[in-house]
Amino acid sequence: MDFDWSPELLELQREARQVAAAAVATLPVKEDSWLIGTSREFSLELAARGWLGMTWPESEGGHGRSPLERFVVFEALIGGGAPLATSWFADRQIGPTFLAFGTPEQRRRFLPDIIAGTSAWSIGMSEPDAGSDVASISTRAVRDGSDWIVDGAKIWTSGAVDADWCYLIARTDPGAPAHAGLSELVVDLHSPGITINPIEDMTGNRHFCEVVYDGVRVPATNLVGEENGSFRQVMRQMEHERGGIDRLVSNRALFDDVAPRADGRDPLVRQELAAIETSYRIGRHLVLREVLGQAPKGFSAVTKTFCTEFEQRVVDFCARVVGPEATISGRVARNLCYAPAYTIMGGTTSILRNIMGERILGLPREPRPAS
Ligand SMILES: Cc1cc2nc3c(=O)[nH]c(=O)nc-3n(C[C@H](O)[C@H](O)[C@H](O)COP(=O)(O)OP(=O)(O)OC[C@H]3O[C@@H](n4cnc5c(N)ncnc54)[C@H](O)[C@@H]3O)c2cc1C
16 A cells, blocks of 8 residues: 555645745744634635635535545645634535535525635534533524524634624524524624624633624524534534544644754653654544545544644643743743643543543443442
């Protein structure tokens, strides 16, 4: 088996690395660029190169490229710190959700702007009292003629303050069992009744937001997929969110910049460097299996857990390399403060381990009664 990329893929990788290097020349932070690197200009650049909607069918306006080509491009862009947060959620999961569940009219309406890099999307799932347990959300959408009226509050909505749209999960049937009464709505974030309050995290960044919905009217045509059928759709969407290269390379640029300062004469340092490189390659294979559709159902829980724990190991290593500097300021300090988020966002590691136990390994959900 030949594990080398073809000359065409290597050329694409070289091009994407150059684009990333040019983009980060003026940016202070290279890490976590898929989440905090907001730039409308860079979205247009990605679109001009045909790197948005890369794998989507040409009949839907996409570029019909292979999953490997997309993998190569985004490993290089995110690993190099390119500011692609403005387009990332739409390209990673909202577009694929429209392709899977949207009506032809919705696909015609929303996909072209995503592919052109002119619309920015956010995801409104979590609430102050509902994070891990999506089924317990209480934001309501009540049908009123040809609209839904939305009331409630979402939290940790990444990028909402800069976004045009929110892909919202709301309760549409309060009488149904918790998992069965949820639906998905596309909400124009400029609608009357929406208040967006950015929340400053401990690194000083304000990318995630509280979003309050007060009697917000949403056209009924903006309901995506099956009314009250969101739970199944969300699970599909999470596969895109958990199994991608963004979960492995968020702080690759930091490692590349700090590793040369490590004391290679120390056998323990050499051992850790080897472990990090080996783990990167394992993580890459896990992601490749997801990307190529070869991973078993639900396996993205394993992929995300391995990859995000790896990212935390990377910054721990970088902190030990730079020593006390890591506690003062700069990129290592910032990434050290940010790294706990890796194993929280997109589903906490505890929840993912529950999924591994229950859905992949088939372990019993409840302790067996004592005999
Ligand atoms: C950087 C960042 C960006 C985010 N962006 C978004 C976004 O764009 N949109 C969005 O909707 N959300 C977003 N989130 C929210 C994220 O999805 C939630 O934080 C996450 O799902 C956990 O929910 P919670 O914070 O309410 O914690 P809780 O669900 O309250 O969990 C608290 C703790 O209890 C543990 N726990 C809970 N239930 C169980 C259980 N059954 N078994 C074992 N342990 C359990 C958890 O593992 C965790 O350690 C983001 C979060 C972060 C950190």
